[in-house]
Amino acid sequence: MPKSIVYSFGCRASQADGAAIEAGLAARGWGAARSVEDANLVVLNTCTVTSSADHDVQQAVRRIHRENPNARIVVTGCYAQRAPEDIAQMPGVSMVVGNSHKARLVELVCGEIPYHGQIHVGDIFAEQQFFTAPVEDALGDRTRPNLKIQDGCNNRCSFCVIPFVRGRSRSAPAEQVIEQVRKLGAKYREVVLSGVNLGRWGREHGFSPAPARLVDLLRRLLKETEVERLRLSSVEPMDFSDELLELMALSPRIAKHVHAPLQSGSDAVLRRMHRKYRPRHYRDRILRARSLMPDAAIGADVMVGFPGESDEEFEESRAFIESLPFTYLHVFTYSERPGTPAAEDARRVPMPVRKERNRILRELGARKNLEFRRRMVGRRLSAVTLENGPYGLTDNYLKVELAAPRAPNRIVDVLIGSVGEGVVREYSPFPVLAG
Numbered sequence: 001m002p003k004s005i006v007y008s009f010g011c012r013a014s015q016a017d018g019a020a021i022e023a024g025l026a027a028r029g030w031g032a033a034r035s036v037e038d039a040n041l042v043v044l045n046t047c048t049v050t051s052s053a054d055h056d057v058q059q060a061v062r063r064i065h066r067e068n069p070n071a072r073i074v075v076t077g078c079y080a081q082r083a084p085e086d087i088a089q090m091p092g093v094s095m096v097v098g099n100s101h102k103a104r105l106v107e108l109v110c111g112e113i114p115y116h117g118q119i120h121v122g123d124i125f126a127e128q129q130f131f132t133a134p135v136e137d138a139l140g141d142r143t144r145p146n147l148k149i150q151d152g153c154n155n156r157c158s159f160c161v162i163p164f165v166r167g168r169s170r171s172a173p174a175e176q177v178i179e180q181v182r183k184l185g186a187k188y189r190e191v192v193l194s195g196v197n198l199g200r201w202g203r204e205h206g207f208s209p210a211p212a213r214l215v216d217l218l219r220r221l222l223k224e225t226e227v228e229r230l231r232l233s234s235v236e237p238m239d240f241s242d243e244l245l246e247l248m249a250l251s252p253r254i255a256k257h258v259h260a261p262l263q264s265g266s267d268a269v270l271r272r273m274h275r276k277y278r279p280r281h282y283r284d285r286i287l288r289a290r291s292l293m294p295d296a297a298i299g300a301d302v303m304v305g306f307p308g309e310s311d312e313e314f315e316e317s318r319a320f321i322e323s324l325p326f327t328y329l330h331v332f333t334y335s336e337r338p339g340t341p342a343a344e345d346a347r348r349v350p351m352p353v354r355k356e357r358n359r360i361l362r363e364l365g366a367r368k369n370l371e372f373r374r375r376m377v378g379r380r381l382s383a384v385t386l387e388n389g390p391y392g393l394t395d396n397y398l399k400v401e402l403a404a405p406r407a408p409n410r411i412v413d414v415l416i417g418s419v420g421e422g423v424v425r426e427y428s429p430f431p432v433l434a435g
Helices: 012-027 051-067 078-082 084-088 099-111 162-166 174-185 214-224 242-250 267-273 279-292 311-323 351-375
Strands: 003-008 041-046 072-077 093-098 118-120 146-151 190-195 229-232 257-259 297-304 328-333 380-385 391-394 399-401 411-420 423-426
Touching: 003 012, 012 041, 012 072, 012 099, 012 146, 012 190, 041 051, 041 078, 041 099, 051 072, 051 078, 072 078, 072 099, 078 084, 078 093, 078 099, 078 162, 084 093, 084 118, 093 099, 099 118, 146 174, 174 190, 174 214, 214 229, 214 242, 229 257, 242 279, 267 311, 279 297, 279 311, 297 311, 297 351, 311 351, 328 351, 351 411, 391 411, 399 411
Parallel strands: 003 041, 041 072, 072 093, 093 118, 146 190, 190 229, 257 297, 297 328, 399 423
Antiparallel strands: 380 391, 380 411, 391 399, 411 423
């Protein structure tokens, strides 16, 4: 039996694509390799949101080819869509499959004789329909399957290459989503709904039935499936309508977890980024979420070093972030992406300054997260038990160290007794003795 292994880089939508590729290969009779050395086929499902993401893929190709020169390396995903010729020239790469052809990757791998530099990339903007292989197992995340229900993005943020590698916004049909969640919910306690621009689910022209919104889909999933917990991945701030936030607050089956990309707390920087909101709009959504869900996880993506970001603008952003009830931050250093308007801006922030600003916001995020974890001590939280180690993930997105091992893939109530390094710990009446 041939063996394959899939490595996914980047966002949850990419992770979901990788899981779908794994499932498709398994259905064609491919076994799961335990390592690169054991694999006949290695699929790299890539990200290209930053230059470091590209570099990570390049390093991975070199390492895999060095460790197993006989393995076929197939590169797919966003980097493959953006720069297929560059990837095809790398030693060891037998096939490059862009996002335009990703839904047919398994067929390409199984049905064609590979040769070095074989490229399957088309016009991503020609894609009008949502394509993904069915996901029926958690695979890489053994207890929390990640289901992509939306792809593409119609926004044109000045720094972002994603619309050019993912195409226009496209949504999975409601009936397809309901059927997949129904199947996943029979096996797993928590299902994560993801997308490139998740809050735009159902909004594209011609989608049927119309009008459709994410909140409408959630209501149907709660009514028509038995899944115990749904979790939303990242949703653009202005798509967190009062109606959506109220449903999240009222339903015990929706995780109390709000992730709303911010990028910057400076009005001027947001304008240059071509973001569709201003700090006052963002603040309104976050404070509304906190008022409805006092113990919810509230996270954001923030960027430092955008072209022209002055010391004053950075301080404006830092102070804005400080003022809001975030429980964690994902901090990114701006990276020039070819073909984007921001990359043409000559007002580049020196890299040492970018790194220092990144450090400042990471420390701020770590402090806010510690404060949130400390606030949970003495509370009883609901958590799904994880596959690896005595851990769970709480409804409000905290990793909890369990006092005693439990079977994975269970929803349990845990009393939080203390705080550890990056975790909260379940209360135990038995003291931990020093070794």
